[in-house]
Amino acid sequence: MGRQPCCDKVGLKKGPWTADEDKKLINFILTNGQCCWRTVPKLAGLLRCGKSCRLRWTNYLRPDLKRGLLSEYEEKMVIDLHAQLGNRWSKIASHLPGRTDNEIKNHWNTHIKKKLKKMGIDPVTHKPLSEQTQNPASQINQVQIIQQQPVTTSLKIGHQNGEQEKTDTSHESSSTLTESKEEDKVETPTLDDIMNSFCTDEVPLIEPDEILLPSGPTPSSSSSSSSSSSSNSSNFLGDLELPEFEWACNYSDDNKSSSNSMGLWDDDFMSVWDLLLNDNDEVDRKIADSGSALKQCPKMAMDQEPWAYGFF
DNA sequence: AAAGGCGTCAACCGCCCTCCA
DNA sequence: GTGGAGGGCGGTTGACGCCTT
Numbered sequence: 285m286g287r288q289p290c291c292d293k294v295g296l297k298k299g300p301w302t303a304d305e306d307k308k309l310i311n312f313i314l315t316n317g318q319c320c321w322r323t324v325p326k327l328a329g330l331l332r333c334g335k336s337c338r339l340r341w342t343n344y345l346r347p348d349l350k351r352g353l354l355s356e357y358e359e360k361m362v363i364d365l366h367a368q369l370g371n372r373w374s375k376i377a378s379h380l381p382g383r384t385d386n387e388i389k390n391h392w393n394t395h396i397k398k399k400l401k402k403m404g405i406d407p408v409t410h411k412p413l414s415e416q417t418q419n420p421a422s423q424i425n426q427v428q429i430i431q432q433q434p435v436t437t438s439l440k441i442g443h444q445n446g447e448q449e450k451t452d453t454s455h456e457s458s459s460t461l462t463e464s465k466e467e468d469k470v471e472t473p474t475l476d477d478i479m480n481s482f483c484t485d486e487v488p489l490i491e492p493d494e495i496l497l498p499s500g501p502t503p504s505s506s507s508s509s510s511s512s513s514s515s516n517s518s519n520f521l522g523d524l525e526l527p528e529f530e531w532a533c534n535y536s537d538d539n540k541s542s543s544n545s546m547g548l549w550d551d552d553f554m555s556v557w558d559l560l561l562n563d564n565d566e567v568d569r570k571i572a573d574s575g576s577a578l579k580q581c582p583k584m585a586m587d588q589e590p591w592a593y594g595f596f
Numbered sequence: 597a598a599a600g601g602c603g604t605c606a607a608c609c610g611c612c613c614t615c616c617a
Numbered sequence: 618g619t620g621g622a623g624g625g626c627g628g629t630t631g632a633c634g635c636c637t638t
Contacts, residue, residue, distance in 0.1 A: 300606070300632080322623070338624075339607070374626060385626070390605050 297331040301340055305330055309337055310345055343386045350382025354391050362388055363396060367410040 297305075312328035318341070321334035330337060343349075354362065358380055365376040373385035373392075380388065392407075400407040 298608075320623085333608095335609095335624080336607075342625095344606075371627065386606075389627075394604055 295331065296325075296333050296336075298336075301344075305332065306340070306345060309340060313341060313345075339386075343384045346384075348382055349384065351387075354380075354383070354388075354395075358383065359391075359396060359399075362392060363400070363410075366392065366396075366407075 301309075308328045308330055309324070312324060316327070321338045324330070324334050324337045325332045328337070332340075361380060362376055365379055369375050371389075373389040377383050377385040377388050397407040400410075404412055406412070
């Protein structure tokens with residue numbers, strides 16, 4: 285009541301965003317902050333739906349985004365979180381600072397799914413494929429057993445989730461809702477929980493040399509272009525290459541805190557953004573002069589938003 | 597070298613929940 | 618209390634680039 289519709293979608297532009305549109309959106313949000321997306325396109329001079337602006341900002345323009353391929357460590361976290369949470373990409377993303385749900389979802393569908401299948405693991409249930417094909421009923425029995433027992437670990441919830449997706453694509457079934465409520469009660473896993481749970485109970489068929497270890501170089505080339513090759517599994521933030529940010533949260537923090545505490549608008553960031561808004565050539569020069577961190581960036585991404593890399 | 601296939605990912609769609617008038 | 622808008626979320630699509638034949 286009393287509110288205007290988000291947009292009438294008449295005469296609105298769709299499709300890929302242009303650099304000019306990006307600039308307008310960034311400029312507007314820098315000036316006005318994030319509020320009332322409905323009014324953003326009008327005030328920013330964009331022929332876009334407010335929703336489209338929000339998506340563009342959250343998935344692409346946000347300064348705290350960490351772009352490039354997921355590191356192996358991040359991948360492992362995604363896999364394990366997916367085992368616990370199912371396709372709740374936003375929740376998964378909340379555990380991976382600088383990553384968006386869309387990015388993780390895409391990465392899951394394009395990379396991780398294949399990897400898991402290749403390893404003989406069902407990406408939905410996180411169970412060995414052979415076990416399921418041989419005795420599909422055992423999966424159901426397992427779920428029933430789990431449902432009868434009090435939930436004590438997040439991993440059990442994950443299995444339950446996986447089964448839910450396998451048997452019922454609707455995420456809004458009653459059991460899912462119940463499970464969703466229970467999930468909130470369950471303590472968020474710590475990093476140790478993740479590390480201890482990954483590739484152990486979940487993937488018994490994996491050969492040791494197939495396990496993606498967080499440390500050391502890996503012969504696998506499937507993620508060779510990953511933005512960061514992990515070198516020390518104990519240094520979680522280091523693996524995530526987030527030296528510029530002071531994360532107030534750690535992995536075990538509540539979901540909500542993941543992206544709220546970063547120093548988004550520090551002086552360096554603002555100066556770079558100012559360059560973006562005022563002088564693209566200057567940005568190009570800065571990139572050319574920048575160190576190795578920028579050189580690691582995928583070319584495509586560099587071409588699209590050079591300022592978004594390295595500086596943030 | 598060209599054409600078709602495949603992989604990737606940004607963006608859109610539509611549903612749902614929450615909040616507000 | 619009710620209805621509608623705002624925003625979040627997951628699924629899907631389509632464009633584009635790379636690879637293979």
